[in-house]
Amino acid sequence: MAARPASVVARKIFLVATEESGDRLGASLMKVLRQRLGDAVRFEGVGGLTMAREGLVSLFPIQELSIMGFTAVARKLPMILRRVRETADAAVAAAPDILVIIDSPDFTHRVARRVRARAPAIPIVDYVAPTVWAWRSGRARAMRRYIDHVLALLPFEPEAYRRLNGPPCTYIGHTLIEQIGSLRPDADEQRRRDGQPPVLLVLPGSRRSEIRHHMTVFGETLQRLREQGADFELVLPTMPHLIDAVREGVAGWPVAPRIAVGEQEKKAAFRIARAAFAKSGTVTLELALAGVPMIGAYRAGPIEMWIALTLAKTSSVILANLVIGENVIPEFMQADATPEKLAAALRDVLEDTPQRRRQLDAFSRLDAIMATGSQSPSVRAADIVLATLRKSRTSV
Structure with missing residues (x-):
């Protein structure tokens, strides 16, 4: 047997x-x-x-x-x-x-x-x-x-x-490299990305505390940008559990954003966006892989920010800058994140400027840098x- x-x-x-x-x-x-x-x-x-x-x-x-x-x-x-x-x-x-x-x-x-x-x-x-x-x-x-x-x-x-x-x-x-196909535009989306008015993404954060710290200064920046004659279509991607906090935060904004809810709507917005105004974090790498020039801003409570700035040993808090190895994305931290400075930097990435072209050139190198x-x-x-x-x- x-x-x-x-x-x-x-x-x-x-x-x-x-x-x-x-x-x-x-x-x-x-x-x-x-x-x-x-x-x-x-x-x-x-x-x-x-x-x-x-x-x-x-x-x-x-x-x-x-x-x-x-x-x-x-x-x-x-x-x-x-x-x-x-x-x-x-x-x-x-x-x-x-x-x-x-x-x-x-x-x-x-x-x-x-x-x-x-x-x-x-x-x-x-x-x-x-x-x-x-x-x-x-x-x-x-x-x-x-x-x-x-x-x-x-x-x-x-x-x-x-x-x-x-x-x-x-x-x-990084898991983001598996999502590149869903982040980059097809021919029709590229035409919208290049069209008028330009689509401007606003990404104030993925946690309620971040939204609370950023919504006021983001709204004031957009108001200043609009007063300066800039025309744009505003889209704010968020997740379902944050909709109430986002709606409360944008209630006083001079430009009402279209709120894109969930991952699919967010990626669709990335594919047509000309520029982005983002809270510093992982989303900056996602935007860079999507080929969307941006500026980064970050505000937090005074104790959290003091500890972070005291202990940090990097040349940038923007993840995309660290991966690229060059500070191509402007960043504005705490008191430096004023509507005046943010609005001027946003105009630079919305319009065809050396700053915008420098970012796009750097983003084009990411596939090789992150290859596996x-x-x-x-x-x-x-x-x-x-x-x-x-x-x-x-x-x-």
Whole structure:
């Protein structure tokens, strides 16, 4: 009688993602890992709705941790630390083949340190490199004690981790490079982008606190621009849960924007926009890949801004500038973000000026700068997770 084949031992992967962006990364990673391992994989941990659709039952709702601002975090600190302990306890009890922490380093790294101390044999991969190149550079060296591999979304990060003596770090590519086709115009959209009146995007932020800090000065800037004779069609992309805050914020604006709701409408607006007025952040890289010249502005509470400016060690807070390696996008921080300065800078990117042409030339280099070959970021991430898992098993 032929012997029965040995049963396949399922790989157990514990993931921790506590923000929506990390939840999306986690879900894509889970999908590829399931393609690689088939039924021989189980997922446990913390995640949001997108990871839930891939089969993860989260230890708790990640909305509990959607907290912005130092004072708000201080008030919620006992709850946050309790969730850190619970997550680390669950990871140790699960005894997974690997732990993958995804972004949110203030939370996930606390979990990782606890797991490494109590179960040092569990390999740990950090998906989304903490910004050690921007502030608190000593974190890179400290991470060597509890992180086995870092997955970087930005092309300059592996060199920064090497220079700062951090753990091994590999550039896997930013998820935005998978969306280029939906960000760039077809022939009809290009004609609208070049047409009159020009479409001007306004992007005040993706959190309520950011909208609160930016709406007044953005509205005053647009009023000054209109008083100077500039003609434009205004579009404000936002997400469904922010519509009420946005409508309240634009109520007193001199030009009523068309509010584009959701990812599809946002990308459609990007494809016809001639210029953008954006809160500094990831959206600047998205705009640059879409070929939309812009200016960046940022305002925050005085304590948050003082800490950020004191600790920051970069030449720019605009992500697109950092990836390009040149400060081609003007940025206006805090008191410098006045309607007078912002309106003048906006005219420069709305009209055919050297400033506008310089940005477009820089944006044309991004595809080469951010290239990852034929593999998607999710596939590259999954390959490194599995390689780290196999390496740990052979070294036991």
